[in-house]
Amino acid sequence: MTHSMSTHTRLVALVVTLVLFNPLAIDIYLPALPVMAAEFSVDVTRLQDTITWFMFSLGIGQLLAGPLADRFGRRPIALSGILIYGLSSALAYVADTLDLFLIARLLQGLGACATSVAAFAAVRDSFGPEKSGRMISYLNGAICCVPVLAPLLGSWLTHHFGWRSNFSFMLGFSVIAGIFIVLHFKETRPNNTDTEDTLFSFSRYFSILREPCFLFHATLCMLAMAVILAYVTSAPVWLMMKLGLNMNQFIVWFSINAVLNILSCLVAPRFMDRLGSSRTLYAGFIILVFSGAMMLSLSPIQQAWAFMIPMFITSLGFAFIFCASAGKALALFGDRAGTAAALLGLFQMSGAGVIVSLTQRIELPSPLLLTLHMWLFIPGLIIFLSKLGNKWHITQQS
Numbered sequence: 119m120t121h122s123m124s125t126h127t128r129l130v131a132l133v134v135t136l137v138l139f140n141p142l143a144i145d146i147y148l149p150a151l152p153v154m155a156a157e158f159s160v161d162v163t164r165l166q167d168t169i170t171w172f173m174f175s176l177g178i179g180q181l182l183a184g185p186l187a188d189r190f191g192r193r194p195i196a197l198s199g200i201l202i203y204g205l206s207s208a209l210a211y212v213a214d215t216l217d218l219f220l221i222a223r224l225l226q227g228l229g230a231c232a233t234s235v236a237a238f239a240a241v242r243d244s245f246g247p248e249k250s251g252r253m254i255s256y257l258n259g260a261i262c263c264v265p266v267l268a269p270l271l272g273s274w275l276t277h278h279f280g281w282r283s284n285f286s287f288m289l290g291f292s293v294i295a296g297i298f299i300v301l302h303f304k305e306t307r308p309n310n311t312d313t314e315d316t317l318f319s320f321s322r323y324f325s326i327l328r329e330p331c332f333l334f335h336a337t338l339c340m341l342a343m344a345v346i347l348a349y350v351t352s353a354p355v356w357l358m359m360k361l362g363l364n365m366n367q368f369i370v371w372f373s374i375n376a377v378l379n380i381l382s383c384l385v386a387p388r389f390m391d392r393l394g395s396s397r398t399l400y401a402g403f404i405i406l407v408f409s410g411a412m413m414l415s416l417s418p419i420q421q422a423w424a425f426m427i428p429m430f431i432t433s434l435g436f437a438f439i440f441c442a443s444a445g446k447a448l449a450l451f452g453d454r455a456g457t458a459a460a461l462l463g464l465f466q467m468s469g470a471g472v473i474v475s476l477t478q479r480i481e482l483p484s485p486l487l488l489t490l491h492m493w494l495f496i497p498g499l500i501i502f503l504s505k506l507g508n509k510w511h512i513t514q515q516s
Contacts, residue, residue, distance in 0.1 A: 132298070136234065136237035137233070141268070142291065148269055149269050149276060150284060160216055166351040169350065176467040177467030177471065180463040183231050188239075188457055195235060197296065200229065201292075202229030204292035207288040227467075238462075272284050273366070322457050352487060356484035378430050403495055403499040404435075413488050424485075
């Protein structure tokens with residue numbers, strides 16, 4: 119029993135390490151966006167594309183990373199992703215044009231997608247279809263530690279060594295994490311994993327995409343991630359450029375929200391244990407729709423608190439939606455966990471990246487943009503309350 123607990127504790131530490139590559143690449147250099155815009159001689163809003171491009175490749179790359187994880191195992195895919203991440207971080211460090219920097223970010227997204235697929239597939243392998251949803255929520259709690267610490271670190275690095283030092287830090291992190299994974303990460307792929315002769319087969323994806331349960335819950339995860347991505351890309355511009363906050367003030371507000379994200383991701387699994395996934399998902403819907411209404415009502419007030427308080431509430435709604443939906447999306451696919459995790463990642467990352475990129479083209483003020491994203495859950499709520507939606511949610515592994 120003690121050995122089993124020790125093994126699970128070590129696995130949790132390893133998968134946390136693997137999933138940290140993604141948020142670190144997003145959050146650490148947020149305070150440096152105005153400085154980078156000045157050096158590249160572009161409008162700061164163009165630097166937002168460096169986040170959406172990263173998110174897009176993070177998702178689209180999983181179409182290949184998932185089958186590779188099922189074919190060759192979680193460990194080699196994790197190590198390959200770390201290598202790509204480290205090399206692309208070095209390329210971002212030396213980039214002298216925005217175009218080259220964007221290429222580096224695309225490659226960095228591919229590296230992060232491989233580590234993410236390996237991590238979530240390992241969770242599904244080790245904890246099963248039901249408990250994996252709770253574990254994923256706890257992982258999100260760990261991920262949310264990064265927005266607390268990374269901007270502080272990024273601000274200090276940018277102030278003392280310039281914005282490029284953020285990417286040298288990512289390179290160093292990939293080296294240390296790579297050593298940790300090499301020494302301790304054991305293969306978790308089950309023996310009954312589907313390893314077709316054809317590596318990239320559309321039938322692998324269609325067999326998952328034709329499941330309404332997967333489509334419904336993956337779409338909810340995508341919309342939840344779009345809310346967070348819209349916030350992350352618009353908050354620096356709105357708070358620092360529009361409202362005039364300095365870097366330290368921005369970090370304070372950003373960090374408070376991140377702490378609430380952590381607490382929300384820790385509370386959500388306990389809430390689901392007591393009241394069930396259906397009530398947890400329903401609560402998430404209501405919270406996000408209410409947060410959108412609050413954001414809209416406070417939008418005329420040009421103060422940081424008027425923008426951030428609705429986002430504080432949104433943190434709980436996001437955690438509830440994700441906790442109740444992520445495990446359900448993967449529940450039916452024990453023999454294709456890598457491919458299913460890849461498709462879920464595609465919905466979350468690339469789908470969210472495309473949605474946010476499109477909505478940003480409308481050029482709405484940031485509060486109205488976030489209201490729009492929160493209210494995109496209204497159709498999902500209507501479907502969920504129908505008999506069909508309820509049937510999709512209660513589908514269990516056969």
